[in-house]
Amino acid sequence: MASVVIVEDDPSIRTALQHALEEQGHAVATSANGLGALDLVVRTEPDAVLLDLGLPDIDGLKVLAMLRGVSTVPVIVITARDDDPTIVAALDAGADDYVVKPFGVDHVAARIRAVLRRGTSAGEDPVIRVGELSIDPRARRVTLAGAEVDLTRKEFDLLFALASRRGEVVSKRTLLAEVWQQAYGGGDRTVDVHLSWLRRKLGETAAEPRYLHTVRGVGIRCAEPDDD
Structure with a gap:
């Protein structure tokens, strides 16, 4: 511990x-x-x-x-x-x-x-892996099943914020503060739009999620496809 x-x-x-x-x-x-x-x-x-x-x-x-x-x-x-x-x-x-x-x-x-x-020390592997999804924060590079996924800066930041809390539900308020440094209030749409773009690039939808799962009224959870 x-x-x-x-x-x-x-x-x-x-x-x-x-x-x-x-x-x-x-x-x-x-x-x-x-x-x-x-x-x-x-x-x-x-x-x-x-x-x-x-x-x-x-x-x-x-x-x-x-x-x-x-x-x-x-x-x-x-x-x-x-x-x-x-x-x-x-x-x-x-x-x-x-x-x-x-x-x-x-x-x-x-x-x-x-x-x-x-938090990872210099000698540790900083890459976050969730199933076939790999996120390298140092190179700001994402791959899915070995194929590179081209993300915008905010899409990468959003995915990193979720994947680094793998298995936990992250509120939109937290995402707005961390990814956009934006005061909460009417900003849910910002998260929703970027989440939609991110899901499309990961080959999933809100109706059929694989990695990014919406918990209605609470937030978003990143998990392996078999975890859900």
Whole structure:
């Protein structure tokens, strides 16, 4: 399991999250403020950081920026701020994902697994494989059954965002923020149109999906054809 640093000033949330993640086998260290978090991350080099934005000493976005100056550790923002400018600002500042309070521990644990799958060291193979579909983020190259698939920049980014969370349902709001850095509100059509183009290039349709499955009212899930 992973080593996780929790940065949260609310002791009840911090303790509950720590105990729940430890029960799932994670090694957990905690900090109640930004300066302590920076020191903890540098000293322990964790696999992932859960970062609250409402800290007592330094704003969480500033902590995130400082973390990015010293570490590439995956950071999941956990916050009560659910406004789109804050979410976009966090992603632009280097957050790998975000979770809005209140949240379930299983949901947070799934996000941790997702960012760890997406994060690969220099010595590891960065290519994501889902069935016969291969996505190489370094070369920005996609192949299906060995044949290259010609994608636009946004189509590639959309596919990567979904494939890197293989098996998980990703909301359109998350896709809008990550792929388009776009505030949510009337933007579902943007995702739908690009998803339609992407499906066509992968040889599937919404009615007969192979890799990209719509979960009505929730989001999109990327899975192997045999997984569904």
